[in-house]
Amino acid sequence: MNRNESLVKLENEQFDICIIGGGASGAGCALDAVLRGYKVALIDKSDFASETSSRSTKLIHGGVRYLEQAFKNLDFAQLKQVRHGLEERHIVLNNAPHLARPLALMTPVSSWIEGLYFSIGLRMYDWFATTDTLPKSKWLKKEQVLSKIPTLNKAKLHSAVMYYDGQLDDARYCLALAQSASEAGATVANYIEVKGFEKDEKGKLNGVQITDKQSTKEFTVRAKLVINCTGPFSDKIRHFANTSLPGRIRPSKGVHVVLPYEVLNSDHAMLIPKTPDGRVVFAIPFEGSMLLGTTDTDSNDVENESKLNKGEVDYLVSTLNPYLADKIDISKIKAGFGGLRPLLSADPNKSTKTLLRDHEIEIDAVSGLVSLLGGKWTTYRLMAKDTIDQADHIFGQTNECSTAKHMLVGGANYDFDSWKFLAKDFNLPDDISQHLVKKYGCRAGEVAKLTAFNEPLKERLNSQYPYIRAEVVYTVRHEMAVIPRDVLARRIRLEITDWKATLQVLPMVAELMATELGWDKAEKERHITEYARLLEHFMAEATTTEVK
CATH class of the missing domain: 3.50.50.60 (FAD/NAD(P)-binding domain)
Structure with a gap:
């Protein structure tokens, strides 16, 4: 482009x-x-x-909550929505295998009655998914659950139902x-x-x-x-x-908190089926962190970017805490993000959750x-x-x-194991090679080639992450990245997983973009200042502002 x-x-x-x-x-x-x-x-x-x-829960799904509401309320429109979602799920997975993959989700339960209820419901979910090959749901014993998510509260856990949906880098x-x-x-x-x-x-x-x-x-x-x-x-x-x-549009705000991976310490996600306001909340591993969300509140403000505030942080953390052996340390929140759902409504009195x-x-x-x-x-x-x-x-x-x-860019002949050739041919660390293959698919080699005659482009942007300088150059040249936030929020996902790390790498990213795009010193500094101010605002809002 x-x-x-x-x-x-x-x-x-x-x-x-x-x-x-x-x-x-x-x-x-x-x-x-x-x-x-x-x-x-x-x-x-x-x-x-x-x-x-770019602000979704990163799930490709038919909607477990829609299925439950469909049967509770005899609402065939909800069933239609689930069927469409599950029919499309396998297409989303197949058309970009480097960016979308199956994800196992656990639904913890506190009694055999709850377990039976969710087991039946998720078997019906499987039954609606007639067009894909994802594994079917299973009702797991307590010991099996803890082997997969070891940080759960043993005292309150009876068992869990595991099912599969898809996950994508949106x-x-x-x-x-x-x-x-x-x-x-x-x-x-x-x-x-x-x-x-x-x-x-x-x-x-x-x-x-x-x-x-x-x-x-x-x-x-x-x-x-x-x-x-x-x-x-x-x-x-x-x-x-x-x-x-x-x-026609009834915007609904949804936010996510991003916590350290160790909170669940698992590659399995978790569905919290009951919340005070009738939603479901997901805890999902993503990019070495854990996403926790989402909320659902009316929003009349479409002009200003949705932000995470302290009241929303408290709500999401308090929803997950009862399921964990150790309570979440709020000070360890890494990042967060908010977005607007474009819901349709002719009735202003209807709750957005419905x-x-x-x-x-x-x-x-x-x-x-x-x-x-x-x-x-x-x-x-x-x-x-x-x-x-x-x-x-x-x-x-x-x-x-x-x-x-129609296979999307990067998906043709995708083979995750090709990271081994990348590591060998370009002398790149394993985690960097794996990251490049997951994000660029069959074009990962094009990113790696930039490092062949420019050794500094192999350097990590931050020592804790697999993102490298070559990606900044590549995204400017081939993916229409125009400003630093394009790179850090959307081409790589550092902004939504680690605000402090994003601030730390921002000058380096701006310097690389300045060289590619011909910015003078004043323009480069303007980009750094504007983005840093935005990130600092996000951090302040998440720790000091209550729900209005």
Whole structure:
């Protein structure tokens, strides 16, 4: 992906479809549309997956909670949601095997009655998953559970039901979608902000007025059809197109706390099935740490980034503590993050916890804007298919969707054991070689090659992590990283797992990016100062601010 080349095309060429929003749904739509033969532009006001799509629980799942609610409330819409999620789960796993993999989850129980209840429920979950080969659920004895998660509270543990879902690196998976769309012919660019629309004599959209946030240059992207895939921000784009449209999005804030890996000391995740507010909470190993989340609260603020506050930290920690032999030391929290779910609701009095994570395709009869509303990560491909099916209908075409079997960038011939060749050929430590293969797949060698004639690029960014300097150079040259946060939050995931380490490596990352992007000293220092200030704000909020 070359941003400068994309900008020239965006300004000078005519597109069939312009997709606004570079999250999972937008990038998924771009890939589907370009594979169907359309000339496609994909733009985002920030970086790819910079909002909701990088702030998930990192699970690919049908939704155990939805299944339980479906049977409790005889709600067939919930069952449909579970079925769709489980049908798509195996596709997400298969299409990027370097970025998504099976994950075993434990559901601890305190009695045989609870064990029977969850065992039956998770067997039904298995039964709905007819299209994949993940292992089936098992009811494990106490000793078996403790052998897998040794830090659990023995006194309160009776047994546990183990089941399987998928786990993904959400930001890099989204990036792989955008890269795959780009390599299939789409014109892709980040940091492009929509300011409004141009319309033809019938009032239909035919141009997207944008500002390049890096140069402040303004121009119009010409397109026959515009698709709005901006998640929690969808109403803003809808109102740009037609001010009379009613609001449809009900944003819900969800946060995660990041704790040391040793809290569970396990590669198995854990599902906490009962919380005071009726949600489920997950404790999941990720990038050498442990994610704990999530919450579900109404949020009317879509302009400011969602942050983790102390009240939310206390809630999540107090939810996990009863299951642990040793209580969590709050001072050891490493990081955290918040995001907004783009829930759909016509009833402002309904709790966000009761709203389905389903999607809807809206076509505005006045402006012609197509909006993909709602949805969740696991079903991004299905959401994109439904959207581009509508584009086909508008264009009077019948094209086949081929994304179900389209391998994403890095996934071809993936073999995790190839890390051994990487270690040998480039004299890289085992953990670094394994990390590169997991994140770049079959293109890990391209990152490693940068170190062949530049030994300093082998150096770790931080001694505790496998991330190396070569990755910064590679992500700028090939993955459209524009600012340090693109690298540290989304190309590698250091920001969401360790705030202090991110602060420590920031000057080094900025220096490498300055060399690649031609920043002078003042611009480099500005990037360092702005990002450091943001990280320090996150750290302060998580330790001093209560829930409002």
